[in-house]
Amino acid sequence: MDQIRIRMNRRQFLATSAATMLAPSSVFAADTGKHRVAVIGHQGDFGHDLDGLWLGVSETEIVAVSDPDATSLAGRLRNLGVVKGFSDYREMLEKIQPEIVSIGPRNITHHHKMAMAAAKSGAKGIYMEKPFCRTLAEADEIISACGKHNVRLALAHRNRYHPVLPTVATLVNEGRIGRLLEVRCRGKEDARGGGLDLWVLGSHVLNVALIFAGPPVACSANLFQGKRPAIPSDIRDGAEGVGPLAGDALHARFDTESGIPIFFESVKQAGNATAGFGLQLIGTQGVIDLRMDQGAMAHYREGNPFQPSTEPRAWQPISTGGIGVAETIPDIPKQVTSHLLSVRDLLASIRENRAPLCSAADGRIVLEMTMGVFASHVKGGSRVTLPLENRQHPLSDWK
Secondary structure (H helix, E strand, O other): OOOOOOOOOHHHHHHHHHHHHOOOOOOOOOOOOOEEEEEEOEOOEOOOOOOHHHHHOOOEEEEEEEOOOHHHHHHHHHHHOOOOEEOOHHHHHHHHOOOEEEEOOOOHHHHHHHHHHHHHOOOOEEEEOOOOOOOHHHHHHHHHHHHHOOOEEEEOOHHHHOOOHHHHHHHHHOOOOOOEEEEEEEOOOOOOOOHHHHHHHHHHHHHHHHHHHOOEEEEEEEEEEOOEEOOHHHOEEEHHHOEEEOOOEEEEEEEEOOOOOEEEEEEOOOOEOOEOOEEEEEEOOEEEEEEOOOOOOEEEEEOOOOOOOOOOOOOEEEEOOEEOOOOOOOOHHHHHHOOHHHHHHHHHHHHHOOOOOOEHHHHHHHHHHHHHHHHHHHOOOOOEEOOOOOOOOOOOOOO
16 A cells, blocks of 8 residues: 655654744744734634634734624624724735734635635735635635635644644554555534535544545445435525535545545434544554544554454554553643644745645545535436536536
8 A cells, every 4th residue: 555645744743733832933024023813704703713713822913803793893802802803804904914814704605705815915824714615616716816826725624733643644554454445434423414514524524534545536425315315305505604405414435546435424413422523544454543623533443343353452542652652742632622733834834835734725625525425416326536527516506
């Protein structure tokens, strides 16, 4: 099997984590020595703390906030200790000319317009809430604009920046689980089970799965409404601006360049607080389990998972030092969930003229997979090749 390609090796990851305890760097020169951040919200929606997170990043300062809702804006300015507020983010970008733009809304209706405005504003970096945007056409335009204006865009898939992932990649490359056969993914499988789970939570999981299986080349999938396949009359408007949805369960397979298939499953109300929202790397000699947003992200279990055993097979935690080794980096869960590692990677990507660990291009690959699920179902579950020729939502004209 080809070696897993991970753009930041373990040493770089550890250095990024260690940097959280060092003095601020200076990607840009400013009177305060800090990078000026402008925060965009909408109707009180600032995502998963994509406004307040900057207060915990010593290298940055929030210089302005926008929100068309006056009451929300006033409260946000007060809580963040910021003076300059705007009802229109375009006016804010023009007058403030920030170095970093934080696009916060969980509802992705305006992500495209916000990202395009930020890319053209002179900003050097964008940190944006996931999911990326509504259609592949929007993603194509955002990526083109960022390339034209030399802007680094990082998506807030926080788990992608977890410092244990390079260690896991090394274990897989060294054959600790034998030959990697497949990657099994599940969403959170709560009330959002099915398409919305794929959009909102599955995007986290698929983003990590790509580290180990590589880019997808095709998808075959089915959506279900109860026990029957979803039909056009099942289409509804999805929450958080994701567009048309159908069904409350889905089963998808993605073929990849490496030949290692990725499977994604989501069934409404099938999950619980201690299972799901993660993935498993299934090998001939063991399994590695990865849980999103958990303190101990990775666990290893020895043995062929398809061979029954009379002996117990205990799960062993994986740290940045390896299997069963005590973690030496303090507060990893906090550094991940507070966006600290992801934001510092964004700043480093600007300084080093490289792509962030979770870039706009990475977001587009996950969006290709999401749209591939819908495109396959529309064709009766047939295999569709990726990238898709149709850059609009496959359910938008399904009849």
